[in-house]
Amino acid sequence: MPDSVNTAETLREEAEAQAHAAPDGLPPERRPAPEDPADKTPTPRPKIEIEDVSFWYGDNKVLKGISMDVAPHQVTAFIGPSGCGKSTLLRCINRMNELIPGTRLEGRILIDGQDIYGDADPVMVRRRIGMVFQKPNPFPKTIYKNVAWGAKINGYKGDLDELVERCLRQAALWDEVKDRLNDHAYGLSGGQQQRLCIARTLAVKPDVVLMDEPASALDPIATAKLEETILELKKHYTIIIVTHNMQQASRISDETAFFYLGELIELNKTDVLFTRPSNPQTEDYITGRFG
Amino acid sequence: MAGSPSVSAFDAPDFDERVSARRRKGLVFATMLFIATVFGLVVLVVLLVDVVLKGMTYLDADFLTSYPSRFTERAGIKSALVGSLWMMGLTALFAVPIGVASAVYLEEYASRGWFFRLIQVNIANLAGVPSVLYGILGLALFVRYFALGRSLLAGSFTMALLILPVIIIATQEALRAVPQGLRESAYGVGATRWQVVWSHLLPVAAPGILTGVILSLSRAIGETAPLIMIGALSFVAFLPESVMDSFTVLPIQIFNWTARPQAEFRELAAAGIIVLMVLLFALNLSAILLRNHFEKRRAG
Numbered sequence: 001m002p003d004s005v006n007t008a009e010t011l012r013e014e015a016e017a018q019a020h021a022a023p024d025g026l027p028p029e030r031r032p033a034p035e036d037p038a039d040k041t042p043t044p045r046p047k048i049e050i051e052d053v054s055f056w057y058g059d060n061k062v063l064k065g066i067s068m069d070v071a072p073h074q075v076t077a078f079i080g081p082s083g084c085g086k087s088t089l090l091r092c093i094n095r096m097n098e099l100i101p102g103t104r105l106e107g108r109i110l111i112d113g114q115d116i117y118g119d120a121d122p123v124m125v126r127r128r129i130g131m132v133f134q135k136p137n138p139f140p141k142t143i144y145k146n147v148a149w150g151a152k153i154n155g156y157k158g159d160l161d162e163l164v165e166r167c168l169r170q171a172a173l174w175d176e177v178k179d180r181l182n183d184h185a186y187g188l189s190g191g192q193q194q195r196l197c198i199a200r201t202l203a204v205k206p207d208v209v210l211m212d213e214p215a216s217a218l219d220p221i222a223t224a225k226l227e228e229t230i231l232e233l234k235k236h237y238t239i240i241i242v243t244h245n246m247q248q249a250s251r252i253s254d255e256t257a258f259f260y261l262g263e264l265i266e267l268n269k270t271d272v273l274f275t276r277p278s279n280p281q282t283e284d285y286i287t288g289r290f291g
Numbered sequence: 292m293a294g295s296p297s298v299s300a301f302d303a304p305d306f307d308e309r310v311s312a313r314r315r316k317g318l319v320f321a322t323m324l325f326i327a328t329v330f331g332l333v334v335l336v337v338l339l340v341d342v343v344l345k346g347m348t349y350l351d352a353d354f355l356t357s358y359p360s361r362f363t364e365r366a367g368i369k370s371a372l373v374g375s376l377w378m379m380g381l382t383a384l385f386a387v388p389i390g391v392a393s394a395v396y397l398e399e400y401a402s403r404g405w406f407f408r409l410i411q412v413n414i415a416n417l418a419g420v421p422s423v424l425y426g427i428l429g430l431a432l433f434v435r436y437f438a439l440g441r442s443l444l445a446g447s448f449t450m451a452l453l454i455l456p457v458i459i460i461a462t463q464e465a466l467r468a469v470p471q472g473l474r475e476s477a478y479g480v481g482a483t484r485w486q487v488v489w490s491h492l493l494p495v496a497a498p499g500i501l502t503g504v505i506l507s508l509s510r511a512i513g514e515t516a517p518l519i520m521i522g523a524l525s526f527v528a529f530l531p532e533s534v535m536d537s538f539t540v541l542p543i544q545i546f547n548w549t550a551r552p553q554a555e556f557r558e559l560a561a562a563g564i565i566v567l568m569v570l571l572f573a574l575n576l577s578a579i580l581l582r583n584h585f586e587k588r589r590a591g
Contacts, residue, residue, distance in 0.1 A: 094479065096475060096478070096479065099474065099475065099478060101402065101403045102403070123481050123482070123483050124481070126478055126479055126480070126481045127480065127481025128481075130479065130480065131475075131476075131479040133472060133475065133476060133479075135472060137470070137472035137473060137475075137476045138476075139473070139476065139477070139491060140473075140491075140494075140495060149480070149490065150480030150481060150482070153480075153481070153483075153490070154480075197476070200476075200480060201479070201480065203480070204481050
């Protein structure tokens with residue numbers, strides 16, 4: 001893995017500089033997406049730029065030259081039938097696929113204009129771009145340690161107790177666990193565990209949160225709570241969510257991308273994509289004719 | 292069914308079911324399995340009873356605190372017992388860190404190429420190499436080349452080599468059993484490889500690693516051949532004071548006694564076997580207790 005400390009440092013310094021430059025005095029984790037003052041156009045600069053990304057598992061090409069932009073502070077949903085590459089693309093955005101031997105990526109992914117591959121340090125990338133997985137997978141530790149661990153290993157200098165409380169509140173879990181922070185995380189219900197995983201992700205102050213079918217293992221009530229949480233989170237974070245549930249995509253997302261066989265078929269405003277899709281394949285999928 | 296009213300739900304004209312014959316076969320099979328299980332148990336119990344009956348005459352506090360002697364009534368197992376404990380301690384000290392470290396490297400760091408496969412195949416083969424070969428290696432390498440002599444150090448290095456492959460394989464398997472989701476979630480919050488290994492993988496894999504370590508140590512405690520090869524003494528009337536001292540261990544002492552013509556020495560050997568078995572049992576028990584302790588901590 002090519003690690004360049006220099007680039008990682010630059011990345012961090014720039015992120016910090018932007019944080020300090022925030023004019024509204026918000027703490028860094030609440031700061032809006034960095035915007036060029038000269039660029040006050042209605043469409044803000046994209047948070048994530050995916051440029052001609054192809055991806056292979058061994059010889060199997062699962063992403064075929066995908067290019068798309070993701071706008072800041074909104075929820076973008078990835079939909080498509082199983083095996084269409086939506087989860088793979090999501091996992092490329094925080095370099096999670098690198099952990100799987102025998103994979104290869106071509107193309108570029110930029111966050112705030114900076115290439116997250118090339119010389120960037122994957123550890124830095126993953127801290128800035130958090131991920132919530134399909135199956136709730138808290139650490140086999142206490143609730144408190146689940147949230148605090150990531151911050152601690154990344155050298156968080158603030159008050160850990162305060163951070164844990166704030167993240168658990170943001171993940172809408174605080175009221176349910178505040179009296180038992182030192183209980184083991186495995187004692188929580190599936191929905192609570194998933195919100196704990198969100199709190200854990202927020203604790204390292206990412207600015208993008210990726211969610212890979214976060215509600216697929218949850219019951220409808222837990223799902224509704226999770227969706228509320230996601231809508232709340234988009235004020236502070238850019239969120240991409242992979243989902244098999246099209247109602248969910250239409251409820252919570254601002255933009256929706258439809259993938260099929262490793263290609264991006266259509267990217268559109270969610271209400272447009274679900275009511276007047278411009279591509280016949282999208283229409284077939286959302287009306288249930290295939291997939 | 293609706294289409295062919297003459298056929299009831301249980302009739303299956305295409306099948307010759309012969310349920311009772313199949314059940315009889317199953318019963319025969321189960322009986323054979325039971326006999327096989329009981330056979331092993333019976334042999335074990337007979338051996339144990341035989342050893343205990345023979346050995347009880349000599350097994351007392353004096354036996355544990357006396358040095359070996361030409362006179363059976365004064366002979367004891369002190370130097371062999373202390374030697375075995377030294378061996379175990381030193382062997383674990385060398386083998387566990389190296390074994391666990393190799394396994395972590397192979398599972399979490401090494402890229403999966405031809406080199407990885409070469410090492411993997413060799414480790415698996417080494418685990419099956421007869422222990423006497425390790426003795427020859429130890430003799431050539433540690434005793435002669437490094438000039439450690441017939442010392443505890445040479446013996447425990449040799450034993451460490453012997454159990455290293457087993458520890459590596461057990462640790463690799465324990466690491467492989469850690470769910471991939473745990474790795475991904477730890478990497479996902481910006482952990483480095485080292486932080487993932489130290490804070491998550493090793494604690495979760497600890498019970499499996501411990502089991503492998505203690506099972507391999509129990510194998511080492513019963514090994515005689517490699518230590519005879521490197522020249523462990525069979526008559527030691529002193530305790531080792533440093534790792535450079537010569538030594539003996541329980542199995543060698545037992546072997547030595549059984550080789551004597553007098554029947555009394557065979558009873559001494561039986562007493563030695565009881566001591567060895569109690570030590571083994573204590574080791575295995577501690578493995579189980581430790582594993583339960585770790586697993587409870589994980590679940591609780």
